[in-house]
Amino acid sequence: MTLRAVIASLIGAGVLVFTITGVVAQSPTERAIDDADLKSGYDFQSEDTRALQDDDFANPGFLWVDKGAALFSEKAGKNDRACTTCHTDTVRSIKGAAARYPSVDEKTGQLINIEQRINLCRERHQQAEPLSYESEDLLAMTAYVAHQSRGQPFNAKTDGTAQSHFEAGRDYYYARKGQMNLACHHCHEWNWGQMLRGDRLSQGHGNGYPAYRFEWQTIGSLHRRLRNCDKGVRAEPLPFGAQEYVDLELYLAWRASRLTLETPSVRR
Ligand code: HEC
Ligand code: HEC
Known part of the structure; x- marks a missing residue:
């Protein structure tokens, strides 16, 4: 053209x-x-x-944020751990984390986004299968994690x-x-x-x-x-x-x- x-x-x-x-x-x-x-x-x-x-209350996106919150405290994988086993408000809090992404993972040296960090935690720390991109569960978990940084400026x-x-x-x-x-x-x-x-x-x-x-x-x-x-x-x-x-x-x-x-x- x-x-x-x-x-x-x-x-x-x-x-x-x-x-x-x-x-x-x-x-x-x-x-x-x-x-x-x-x-x-x-x-x-x-x-x-x-x-x-x-x-x-009316924002439809909160359906996924709420679902993500539920998944966050659900046990998964061979290690039978939930995200909340390791991430609480005081220990390894995920508040503000999404504002620092994409970020380089120290162990692999790769630049990863929040979706990929969530999947890395599943594989590395829960011995669970990664969730496929754009699946309901990964969207929900990502919406929940990103929402924990609402109001914060990007700082990657x-x-x-x-x-x-x-x-x-x-x-x-x-x-x-x-x-x-x-x-x-x-x-x-x-x-x-x-x-x-x-x-x-x-x-x-x-x-x-x-x-x-x-x-x-x-x-x-x-x-x-x-x-x-x-x-x-x-x-x-x-x-x-x-x-x-x-x-x-x-x-x-x-x-x-x-x-x-x-x-x-x-x-x-
Ligand atoms: C032909 C015009 C056009 C080009 C070129 C284009 N976009 Fe877009 N983009 C749009 C339209 C239309 C929308 C929906 C309305 C809006 O939010 O701007 C959009 C939306 C977006 C949004 C979502 C904004 C929001 O707040 O929801 C992002 C991010 C974005 N574009 C990034 C990009 C990037 C990065 C590129 C290059 C790879 C790109 N766009 C190329 C037309 C374009
Ligand atoms: C056994 C402990 C453990 C479990 C379970 C776990 N994580 Fe993690 N998480 C970590 C560690 C440790 C890191 C730091 C990166 C690394 O070493 O893998 C981390 C990093 C993160 C980060 C990035 C934090 C930052 O500031 O960069 C996010 C977001 C995250 N985890 C989300 C999750 C989610 C969502 C789940 C559940 C699907 C989960 N984690 C399960 C231990 C865990």
Whole structure:
């Protein structure tokens, strides 16, 4: 597809002004969006959707948070241990943990996200089978763990052993791809606030995930959203849990680090 055809199709889809030229901020210490302009996806939702997110009793995401809380204290695996055997409010508390993810696991040296940490604890400490990505149980457990950091700013480490992952994530972010030949920043840095196929484009932050989406009629992981964005530019989406997406997640956490975690958020 030529650039002109891309623009035409976007205009056809209701995007009146779509910027595809500009300056890319490549320095890892310089964020493309000024702190004062940083906005959560929440700010781009309708008043009704925001009201639903704000009400812990009506917010459908809490079905998964509550289920995750129950699973957290259920024994599992050959060791017959629950998460609560090792993690309590005072011992190895998971409060604030999700705000530090993705993070490098000291034993394997791999950069992992919260889903993968939960599965590592199952395998390593419970001798239980890992849960499959996007299964109800892993979504519930992730929603519960991430909710324990609600209100906290992202604080993931991007230097030391994490630095090469951070750079890989940044490179993915700025790489054009798919038949539409668009990169993340074309939509989420240069055109936020514009309408695109019924959605108001946000700045593309991951601080609300797992999130309940009306379009999905369920809660979904950040990787599900990233797959949707890749499909949106007609690129082949990567598998759930792909290292490229975990690296990208670290870059997104850094981009959003003046925002606080909102899980479970509600989206259109
Ligand atoms: C063609 C435009 C387009 C491109 C390119 C695109 N996205 Fe999106 N993205 C959307 C739309 C539309 C939504 C749903 C509305 C919104 O929240 O912005 C969305 C939503 C998101 C969200 C969820 C925001 C929230 O608060 O719920 C994240 C995170 C995100 N995108 C990240 C990315 C990343 C990372 C890339 C590059 C791999 C990317 N997007 C590429 C259009 C795009
Ligand atoms: C036998 C003890 C044990 C059990 C059971 C256990 N964990 Fe862990 N957990 C740990 C240890 C130890 C760590 C530090 C990383 C490591 O050494 O594996 C950890 C790390 C974590 C972290 C990251 C904390 C941080 O600050 O980085 C999370 C989140 C977590 N566990 C969640 C869970 C969940 C969810 C379960 C149940 C599915 C669980 N854990 C079961 C011992 C346990």
